[in-house]
Amino acid sequence: MSDDNNVSATLAAATCALLGASAAAPVMAEEAERWSFDTALLYYGESDDRVQDVSATIGAQRAFEDERLLNLTLTADTLTGASASGAIATDTPQTFTSPSGRAVYTTPAGKAPLDDTFLDTRFALNVGWSQPLARLYTLSAGLGFSTEYDYTHLGANVSLARDFNKRNTTVTAGLAYSEDDIDPVGGAPLPLSQMLDVGDQSNKRTSDSKDVIDVLLGVTQVLSRNTLLRVNYSYSQSSGYLNDPYKILSVVDGVTGDAILRTPAPGVLGPTGVYLYEGRPDSRAKHSLYAEMKHAFGAPVLYGSYRFMTDDWGIDSNTTEVRLRWPVGDTSYVEPQLRYYMQSQADFYHPSLVQGAALPAYASADFRLGEFDAVTLGLKFGHRTMGGNEWSARVEYYQQSGTIDRDQLIGNQFAREQVPDLKAVIAQFGYRFGL
Template sequence: MSSNDKRSIAAALAAATCSLLGSGLPAAVVAQEQPAWDFNTSLLYYGEDGNRVQDFSVSAIARRMFVDDRYLTLGLTVDGLTGATPSGAIRQDIAQTFTRPSGNDAYTVPAGDLPLDDTFKDTRVALTAGWQQPLGDTGLVNVGASASREYDYTHFGVNARYARDFNRRNTTVSAGVALSIDSLDPVGGAPMPLSEMLDVGDTGNRLGNQDKDVLDVVVGVTQVVSRNLVLQANYSYSQSDGYLTDPYKILSVVDGVFGDTLTRTTTPGMEGPSHQFLFESRPDERTKHSVYGQAKYYRDGKVLDASYRFMTDDWKIDSHTVDLRYRIPWGPERYFEPHIRFYTQSEAEFYTLSLVDGVALPRYASADYRLGNFDALTLGIKYGWTTRNDNEMSARLEWYGQSGSVPAAQLIGNQAGRDNYPDLNAVIFQLGYRF
């Protein structure tokens, strides 16, 4: 093996190890090889088929390197979201009219179409800040804060993480905690859970602003097994409390025999819903547990990155995620990285396609497809290269496909012949530039 090969292997393993540990190279190396500031920027487009959600995102991360392995990291992300999203109502063989979330207008969905709320439009600005420094000879501490603002949502968060090396720095044990305090100010006000959609201008079922808190705790261990292999394992705990309902999601109230949505009589002289719809209701607590494992393996210039995550929560959702990336060099300054990700989840215990007229209302109910049973597949490829001035650029193109189903026991009458959970396809394209 040549000295160049040895240096290449050492560099690749060092990069993989630092990525897993969340730490940088030694300060002396940083001072010799890197400038004081490092910038990582990206442009991202996400687009769903059927004129659904479109997202244009710009992000930048600036990292200031100081002596003694100290770092300041600042981040900015701006998202522009437009398009339409499923409301939760079911398809009908006749047109359906809905009151918009603002309560100031109404819209009609043609017969046979999936009811979509086409007023989905928002801009989100998110800021992050972090500080990293050594603590003793083998410890490393990170503290950070985050904030974001969109039209109807405000977020503030803080986080901290401590990592310590053992076994000649081949083993790293870490623990982290994050707390977020979020405020929701839905358009038109947050509706009372399981209250009826009312006529335009009637806000009698609306509440004021709502809040929620989220506590996340993670503990993990990273092990350098050999010169070619690094392993990582984490356990995460998440506790959410407060308003966890989606204020824009509704359910159809249907006939118990035919499964069609019941019609509704609008107040004379008023606009309003043509059928009976209720706003969804979710628990005000949610506890998640997840385990995560990752392996990075280097050989002959190639890096295989494989991970698996299992999540379970007290809403009875279980999910599995498998993620594979394989970085293949193409010459000394270019690479390709194919990517495949598979995700599957079970439905929440209160997920239901519709509510049956005459049956006592449950305490919690939601027809949000994101809480249903579905599988998702992501396929993509990333191409990266080093520019003439030693900066890094990359382009990533991915396809996302999602397919779900409604439990057969929930289908009533005519519902069995309709596409109650249509497939979703999306394209993701990202450009990155690091300098």
């Protein structure tokens, strides 16, 4: 399963997310009954030989009369590299049992442990349909399917939009449901169970599942001939297996903060420390408020957005983004971008667990559930060809910095970098054409 907070946020969504998408643009009469295609090739690369991704997407839209639209999207991406396991850095090398349970891997002294067995290939197919329903209503519906070597997703969604105020106001309501089956390599570990030696899978079950329900309410308002405002509220309820089966926590000495050592039996390969698999609650409720404004200063167009999210895991996040599309001549444009993200840590985030202390009900050292902020700087260039097609190239630089509260660090942990900064480069080339 992919390292979703850092990677999939930069990729095409795995589901047909019509709930979060803007309404389709009206289809002009001369464009009726034709196909248009939108293709993209994306590269995502983290520093220090961490996660690398290559993703290809092709979207096809068929426009029919009466503003009816058929949308098809096919995505394929492959991720490789190393992802953080959640264990702490120590002054000595550490050996871990691989997720498959058939081998071990070792992390050098002083380095935050990374699982270099990380590998994923995903294929996703989404189908959507949109059409007017009566004079002022638009109905949209879709199905989405994606598969990975350890994960299968099936989702459906429907939304209804109603125009008011001479079509200057649009109110949208949507509902989506998805069902995901998780079949981790080596099996799904029991929450807070100990990592075992190679060949011992007694603390794992074969597979599990989760369900997600999303509800969206939105308003789009034309403020003036140059300004458009959109505000959405969304609610998401997840239930079932919400753990990351590949994340662990180190068990440490309560005074020194060093990992508790263990020695595998003679002739047996296994971990050289005591590590527990994470355990998260089996439900999560999220509330999000999103606002976006677009304003045209003549030819240049400014986009600004803000999103606030809060959930019952104790995480609050804020995302602010600004983009400016600036024409270059009659057929090209440049678009600089700045995005800032910050979040608080989950109530059950623990960088490590103390030996002999009572185990908490839930615990995770996954840095994606910790406190961090991130900045993205980007630049896009687009050009419209003489034939009416368009190509674009985009480059982004991403930097993430995590923080652990001092009262959660113990002894020697203060002297080591437990959450190293994450840096990544994103490059994308797109081509849009019609038939």
